[in-house]
Amino acid sequence: MLRRVFLVTAIAVSAVPSADAKHTLKGDIHIDGSSTVYPITEAVAEEFHAVERKVRVSVGFSGTGGGFKKFAAGETQISDASRPIKDKERTKLESAGIGFIELPVAYDGLCVVLNKKNDWVDALTIDELKKIFLDGSAAERWSDVRSGWPDMPIDIYAPGTDSGTFDYFKEVIAGKTGSIRGDMQVSEDDNILVRGVAGSKGAIGFFGFAYYAENTDKLRAVPIDGGKGPVTPNHTTVENGTYAPFSRPLFIYVSAETADEPQVDAFVDFYLDHAAELASEVGYVGLPADIQMRVRRIWDSRETGTRFLTNAGEKIHKPLTALYR
Numbered sequence: 001m002l003r004r005v006f007l008v009t010a011i012a013v014s015a016v017p018s019a020d021a022k023h024t025l026k027g028d029i030h031i032d033g034s035s036t037v038y039p040i041t042e043a044v045a046e047e048f049h050a051v052e053r054k055v056r057v058s059v060g061f062s063g064t065g066g067g068f069k070k071f072a073a074g075e076t077q078i079s080d081a082s083r084p085i086k087d088k089e090r091t092k093l094e095s096a097g098i099g100f101i102e103l104p105v106a107y108d109g110l111c112v113v114l115n116k117k118n119d120w121v122d123a124l125t126i127d128e129l130k131k132i133f134l135d136g137s138a139a140e141r142w143s144d145v146r147s148g149w150p151d152m153p154i155d156i157y158a159p160g161t162d163s164g165t166f167d168y169f170k171e172v173i174a175g176k177t178g179s180i181r182g183d184m185q186v187s188e189d190d191n192i193l194v195r196g197v198a199g200s201k202g203a204i205g206f207f208g209f210a211y212y213a214e215n216t217d218k219l220r221a222v223p224i225d226g227g228k229g230p231v232t233p234n235h236t237t238v239e240n241g242t243y244a245p246f247s248r249p250l251f252i253y254v255s256a257e258t259a260d261e262p263q264v265d266a267f268v269d270f271y272l273d274h275a276a277e278l279a280s281e282v283g284y285v286g287l288p289a290d291i292q293m294r295v296r297r298i299w300d301s302r303e304t305g306t307r308f309l310t311n312a313g314e315k316i317h318k319p320l321t322a323l324y325r
Contacts (some may be wrong), residue, residue: 023053027187027263032060032081033067035188036208037250039282040106041080044271045276051270053265055210062207063188064164068253072096077258078268081251082108082164082208085311097255099304103295106279106286109209110168110246114220117201123223123230126173126245132156132204133169135179142202155183157196157205157325160188169206172245173174189258196216205247207235210283228250239285241319249320250284256304287320294324 013088029223031041045057062070064081071079072092085102093100112129114121120142124132126145131139132154142149158180170180187193190211197203198218212221212233223230226244237243250272258264272295276286287295297303307323308316316323 006232016204023051025052026054026211026265028057028298029057029078029263030265031053031058031252032062032074032076032080033081033253034064034082034191034250035061035159035163036082036108036163036210037080037105037252039210039281040275040284041078041252041271042251043278043282044267044274047274048267048270052263052266055267061188063160064167065162066188067312068092071100071253071255072098074098075265077255077261079253081253083168083248084251084308084315085253087309090306090309090313099305100306101256101299102303102306102308103251103252103268103299104291104324105255105275105295106111106237106250106284108284109233109243109252110165110206110248111209111233112125112204112213112222112224112246113160113197113212114199114222115199115201116218116220117205118220121222122199123225125225126286128225129173129224133173134208135174135181135280137181152202155196155200155203156184158184158186159190159193159204159207160186163188165207166325168248169244203246207249209285213283217319235280235285239288249287254299256302268299272299291320291324298324 038059042059043287045059046058067076067079067081068085070076070087076097085275112124131137131145139145139149139154141150141153174180182222185196187287190207192212193207194215212219214292221233223232224243224246231237231243233243233246238247241247254268279286310316
């Protein structure tokens with residue numbers, strides 16, 4: 001499996017374990033899922049290894065949907081997700097007899113990005129994004145999107161359809177009944193998307209804020225007008241929700257059946273203790289302290305289930321402050 005390499009060299013001193021840390025635990029921890037959450041989990045795994053060197057932590061990134069499939073098959077103890085669990089995924093877990101503990105760990109902004117040489121797009125509205133990305137759209141060239149823009153082909157790059165990032169973008173742009181065009185160049189590896197957009201003047205793409213933050217020298221983030229004027233994605237606008245509708249929470253889902261395994265228990269404890277700090281180090285936005293405390297209570301009590309679905313499977317759309325009390 002391909003592995004994305006992140007250099008987490010600027011970890012703050014408080015996150016680095018002491019030299020006399022005892023390596024008392026043994027065992028394996030298998031994690032897979034969202035490529036967006038991957039850099040946070042990988043950073044946590046690296047720091048945790050310094051504390052417990054006998055625990056082997058493997059982290060993959062097959063996409064949020066792919067991660068839940070492995071989770072339901074019992075192949076992983078933890079599933080990374082860049083969106084809340086879907087009803088059909090919850091049903092599969094219930095059928096497999098697998099309970100889950102849902103833990104928000106950070107905020108992310110979904111960035112729409114352009115080639116650095118694109119000097120005509122100052123901002124995009126949701127309607128303009130629909131022109132570009134919806135199936136059946138007439139927008140094949142930039143001049144189709146807005147009058148006065150160049151008669152240049154639009155090259156589109158997008159995450160794989162199994163990713164939570166794609167699901168989130170589709171939900172905002174296409175809604176429940178629409179569909180995203182199928183002639184895009186897609187990949188689960190966001191580095192491939194970066195190279196694609198950076199290599200074509202007429203390109204546009206989207207992925208998580210962290211990957212834009214890693215590649216500001218190659219790409220330009222587009223301010224998005226969600227109805228209240230253009231807003232540029234940054235740590236402040238993502239956390240306070242003004243970067244709407246493309247700011248979102250990120251999650252880990254822990255198997256309730258393996259939560260009390262000593263190595264899993266210790267790893268998740270470590271994850272929650274350091275998630276905000278390490279999330280910021282790799283380009284995301286850490287959860288506010290009050291939300292961190294609420295999430296910690298969920299983990300300590302081993303509360304199972306999701307707060308984003310009703311018992312009937314209907315989606316609940318509320319901010320973390322309303323759902324995690």
